[in-house]
Amino acid sequence: MALKPQHTEWEKFHQPWQTLGYTTLFALGISVMSWLFDGQSDWGTHVVVSLSIGWSIVLAFIALNGLMNRVLNPYVAPIPIITLGLSIGLIISGWLVTNNMWYFFAEDFSTLVTGIFFGVVGTTIFATRARLKTASEQLVQAHLIQERQEKLMAESELKILQAQIEPHFLFNTLSNIAGLIRHNPDAAEQTLVNLTTLLRAALGRTRTGHTTLAQELEIAKAYLEIQSIRMQGRLTYRITCAPGAGHVPLPPLLVQPLVENAVKHGIDPSESGGQILVDAALAEQMLTITVTDTGIGFQDHPPTRGTGTGLGNIRERLAAIFGDRASLTLHEHPPQGTRAQLTLPGTGIA
Amino acid sequence: MTTAIVVDDEQHIVEYVQAKLATLWPQLNIVGTANNGRTALAAARELNPDIAFLDIHMPGMTGLELAEALPPACKIVFITAYDQFALAAFEQAAVDYLLKPIQDERLRQTVTRLQQRAHTDANERQNLIAAIKQALPQKQDRYLQWIRAGLSDTTQLIAVEEVIYFQADQKYTTVVTPTGEHLIRRSIKDLEVQLDPAQFWRVHRGIIVRVEQIVKATRDLRGRYTLTLRDSADTLRSSASYSHHFKQM
Incomplete structure (x- = not known):
């Protein structure tokens, strides 16, 4: 995730009330100073004049800042805004103090000069404050993003490992072997061999970073074979692969999580069980892997949960490797069950 | 004579438990077996067993749901593979449970305890099940997923x-x-x-x-x-x- 371009500091008036408050304090300070220098009129007049000017400039900024920044260079943009705000402020205070809107333009220029001076100084102070704030916000945000990315990396590695061999699955399979070993030694041996295939893949592959479609399907087969022995008649499966597609290089563990989902969320919760079809097809330079099950299908409120996160993990990895050239979608499979469809470039990660 | 039912969605686990029990507790009469919660419940209501060995993870109706529906006099032993949440709850509630793959020694201990315990308290069981359910990760099935x-x-x-x-x-x-x-x-x-x-x-x-x-x-x-x-x-x-x-x- 990239940092979005930040707004210029002039545009940062996202706490207008606060800015107005500070402006009021600033204007009151100016009124005291000018009153002391002036010595003729009373302090109230100075307050009225400086507040009128200060508030007008701030309101002009709030109203016009976005527009001016789009039209003008950010260093030039404040000039027309200050000019406008100051003029309005002088007109208002002229009218309030002398009943003559043009008094400060025609009779007394000292207020105009003071106004320009403090208008520029005030705006610079506020802009600097906003810029400092933006900078520290950006820093905090950058830290947050970095932390999040690191966490995601660590999490996805962990998830890859767990996606391969879930503890529950491992212990269940071992218990199966123990149960089968006496009265069905062939099935026990089969299960042991398939479990070894899965373990070898799990321990060796996360580090190598890629695999082939044929190997992925081999692992899916080992997993499905173990589950079909465990569930006896409840699970049947079929794996088909287009000729020539087997050698396509793939990132590891795209297919097995889909097959595992089909078992866990489709077939296993169903008392009558069902069938899982895994198919890999090449068409128009795209490789499409579909995993279809005839299980309970998706319900608004499913009895098992956690698929969304698993799919999100695969999507993140696909996006990191293939950008928008790969996709993973989930569909209902009428009359019953679910179909997961994975599409990626036919050349794989090569 | 003490009677029991064995319930697991995997038939060979049922057979395995049956075989182990036959050697460790020959007097125990296993009157029925089942591979899912619903048939198990029907069997339990008909046979009224003293003890039920229940797998937790089953399609349709889980072992916990089944345990809640069983006659109050029935003693329950849960069977589960690795399940960190359930195990913590069992330990805390001191429930009888067996871990897959089932070890002879553990089964022997369980048998001894079952033989010593004359009766069960229906309230006690409800409390245990409530405690286990609370320890299990909450299903968010109230909300759209x-x-x-x-x-x-x-x-x-x-x-x-x-x-x-x-x-x-x-x-x-x-x-x-x-x-x-x-x-x-x-x-x-x-x-x-x-x-x-x-x-x-x-x-x-x-x-x-x-x-x-x-x-x-x-x-x-x-x-x-x-x-x-x-x-x-x-x-x-x-x-x-x-x-x-x-x-x-």
Whole structure:
């Protein structure tokens, strides 16, 4: 995730009330100073004049800042805004103090000069404050993003490992072997061999970073074979692969999580069980892997949960490797069950 | 004579437990076996066994649900493979349980305990089951988890976990995810009541956003907020009447 371009500091008036408050304090300070220098009129007049000017400039900024920044260079943009705000402020205070809107333009220029001076100084102070704030916000945000990315990396590695061999699955399979070993030694041996295939893949592959479609399907087969022995008649499966597609290089563990989902969320919760079809097809330079099950299908409120996160993990990895050239979608499979469809470039990660 | 039923969705585990029990407790009469919760319940009601060995993870009806429905006099031994949540709960509640693969020594201990314990207390069992259920991860099945989006001839499923925000679009609602937008035939109002309020906030008459996605909320003079999102370049505008969420931020 990239940092979005930040707004210029002039545009940062996202706490207008606060800015107005500070402006009021600033204007009151100016009124005291000018009153002391002036010595003729009373302090109230100075307050009225400086507040009128200060508030007008701030309101002009709030109203016009976005527009001016789009039209003008950010260093030039404040000039027309200050000019406008100051003029309005002088007109208002002229009218309030002398009943003559043009008094400060025609009779007394000292207020105009003071106004320009403090208008520029005030705006610079506020802009600097906003810029400092933006900078520290950006820093905090950058830290947050970095932390999040690191966490995601660590999490996805962990998830890859767990996606391969879930503890529950491992212990269940071992218990199966123990149960089968006496009265069905062939099935026990089969299960042991398939479990070894899965373990070898799990321990060796996360580090190598890629695999082939044929190997992925081999692992899916080992997993499905173990589950079909465990569930006896409840699970049947079929794996088909287009000729020539087997050698396509793939990132590891795209297919097995889909097959595992089909078992866990489709077939296993169903008392009558069902069938899982895994198919890999090449068409128009795209490789499409579909995993279809005839299980309970998706319900608004499913009895098992956690698929969304698993799919999100695969999507993140696909996006990191293939950008928008790969996709993973989930569909209902009428009359019953679910179909997961994975599409990626036919050349794989090569 | 003491009677028992053995229930596991895997038939060879049932046979395995039967065989082990035959050697460790020859006097025990295993009157029935079952491979799912519903047949087990029917069998238990008919045979009225003293003891039930129950697998926790079964299709249709889980071992816990089954245990709740069994006659109160029936003693229960749970069977489970690795399950960190259940195990912690068992230990805490001192429930009889067997771990797969079942070890002879453990089964012998369980048998001895069962033989010593003359009767069970129905209340005690209810409390135990309640304690176990509490320790198990809470199912969020009160809230919507999948959204169906109709494409020409197939129905695509979108995990609610992936949604960034929902936006009303006349009669329909646009669902925005990191991978794209989908139009669904469901109103924002209807969605609001079905989504987890801790995860989704309605910030406008026509917008529901995932809280986690909000990176920044910028307030304007009229009390509305502009929301910057994490995984989308779109900015959303909250209306003043729905901005109570941000007041405490």
